[in-house]
Amino acid sequence: MRKRMTFVVLATATAAGVGALTAPAAQADGFGDTTISSTTVTSKDVVVGTTKAKTFTVAVTATDNSGIKGAQIYVDGPSYGYLDATGPAKCVASATDAHTSTCTASFTVDPRVDFIDNDPAGTWYANVLVDANDDDYMNTEKAASFTVRRAAKLTVNASPEPVRKGRTITVTGALTRANWETAAYAGYTVQPVTLEFRKKNSSTYTAVKTVKSAAAGALKTTVTAVEDGYFRWNFAGTGTTGPVKSTADFVDVQ
Template identity: 65%
Template sequence: MFDVLNDQAGTWYVDAWVDAKGDDSNFIWKEKAGSFKVQRASQLTVNASPEPVKKGRTVTVTGKLSRANWETSKYAGYTNQPVQLQFRKKNSSTYTTLKTVRTDSTGNLKTTTTATVDGYYRYSFAGTTTTPAVNATGDGVDVQ
């Protein structure tokens, strides 16, 4: 088993040595010949309520951003991260960003918005060098 610590997530670099004839006189050494990211898996949830809601009333949108903790083999809240609240109308496929909110000390999200038309709310996280981008599955709200 290969143990990885949380602080090892990020950009890793590859060095390269090319030896053309098998002796030390004909070689190429290249530091940082390539790179790749080692990232902790991420999860994002959303819940918009109430459902249904009257037009012009407040919709409360909650959720949680979490990421894998390699040292405990569990997911834990990702704190103080900017996450976008997005909305798409019922018959559209395009989400529009309404606002950006930050996760609290346990990765939770909570904000409000005004209900105007039927549609879907989701949270969207752009990612960091250590954690990949993730979108929550949209939660539908019926506006009456």
């Protein structure tokens, strides 16, 4: 499938040298009395799988004594990561202050179109240019941060079922994560994953032990059968991979 790539940021960085690929510290410049009071991303953690597009919005609240005319917003991240808004930002004036408006832009990230590999996973930033009616403006780079992470999956199986009290239960599973280059899920190795247990008539899980995923993301450990209940695996996530919990597997202890 053909993948779309936006080269604006990458081309600029290449012209300036490899070091330019590192995001600069937050900075702003402008003209006149335009100010930006807040920039928020609706989803601070955009977790993307291999096929489904994810949509999120960025909202910017700004003030100028002449009122706000419009805003341009784009987001960028590691490597070639870059997204333009799906359409012009929509600005709505405050009901209590005509000088202040909130401008909102929508973004869609599609792993089948926007990513050719896994390099863009990590911290992303929203960048904002606000224009006032009197031609004043405020431009802020890295106005807000959020993450774009690879989705993960977890499986679980506890056996034997049923089991006699005091015998050994073996709990297995696998941790995999989205590979944007191959559009498939692959094993995520050497990652700490916690086995949790919930008693049959309880709604609370407690940690039993933590193990590290092996080849192909395989998980395996043993516990002693004590009482009826549910086992699941819990992965907290990393800077590039989202968190995930497996479904629960019930074990009947006799």
